[in-house]
Amino acid sequence: xxxxxxxxxxxxxxxxxxxxxxxxxxxTYDFRDAAYTKIGRQVTCIVAMRTSALTKGTASGxxxxxxxxxxxxxxxxxxxxxxxxxxxWTNNPSNIKVNENTTNARIQKTFSNTSLQVxxxxxGGANNFLGLEFTYxx
Numbered sequence: 001x002x003x004x005x006x007x008x009x010x011x012x013x014x015x016x017x018x019x020x021x022x023x024x025x026x027x028t029y030d031f032r033d034a035a036y037t038k039i040g041r042q043v044t045c046i047v048a049m050r051t052s053a054l055t056k057g058t059a060s061g062x063x064x065x066x067x068x069x070x071x072x073x074x075x076x077x078x079x080x081x082x083x084x085x086x087x088x089w090t091n092n093p094s095n096i097k098v099n100e101n102t103t104n105a106r107i108q109k110t111f112s113n114t115s116l117q118v119x120x121x122x123x124g125g126a127n128n129f130l131g132l133e134f135t136y137x138x
Contacts, residue, residue: 006038006039006040007037007038007039008036008037008038009035009036009037009038010035010036010069011033011034011035011036012034012035012036012045012067012068012069013032013034013067014032014034014047014049014065014066014067014068015027015065015066015067016049016051016054016063016064016065016066016121016128017063017064017065017066017104018056018059018060018061018062018063018064018118019060019061019062019063019064019106019115020059020060020061020062021057021058021059021060021061021118022057022058022059023057023059024054024055024056024057024059025055025056025057025059026053026054026055027051027053027054027055028051028052028053028054029049029050029051029052030050030051030052031048031049031050032047032048032049033047033048033049034046034047034048034049034067036069036070038069038070038138041073041137041138042135042136042137043068043069043070043135043136043137043138044133044134044135045068045069045132045133045134045135045136046132046133047065047130047131047132047133048130048131049129049130049131050127050128050129050130051121051122051127051128053123053124054121054122054123054127054128055123056118056121056123059118060117060118060119061115061117061118062106062107062115062116062117062118063106063107063115063116063117063118063120063121064099064104064105064106064107065096065104065105065106065107065130066103066104066105067103068098068102068103068104068105068136069103070103070138071101071102071103071138072098072099072100072101072102072103072104072136072137072138073100073136073137073138074100074101095108096108096132096134098134098136105134105136107130
């Protein structure tokens with residue numbers, strides 16, 4: 001009955017994924033560290049990840065962050081939350097949109113409310129760094 005008694009901490013494995021076309025042909029992560037804290041219906045995620053190599057293949061569309069630890073709830077409409085830190089992108093992201101009824105979030109471009117695109121990702125080494133903290137509800 002008391003949702004504050006529903007407390008959990010853990011780790012999760014984030015992935016970059018395209019919204020259309022085929023999945024990336026190959027992707028190598030330099031590092032991926034992700035943790036979460038869940039209190040009742042509120043989930044706070046912390047992520048630090050960077051690619052060292054990326055082959056796009058026929059991947060296209062928006063860049064999604066997949067693998068959220070819990071499915072996003074349906075009663076909150078579009079959930080946009082600011083990113084904590086982001087660097088090393090062609091178009092620096094500034095917020096993230098969690099997608100209802102999924103374990104995905106869409107990375108958004110700086111102040112434009114448009115999605116970061118696969119074309120914005122760098123295929124070279126030590127790029128596509130994302131460091132963030134965001135909260136959503138299940």
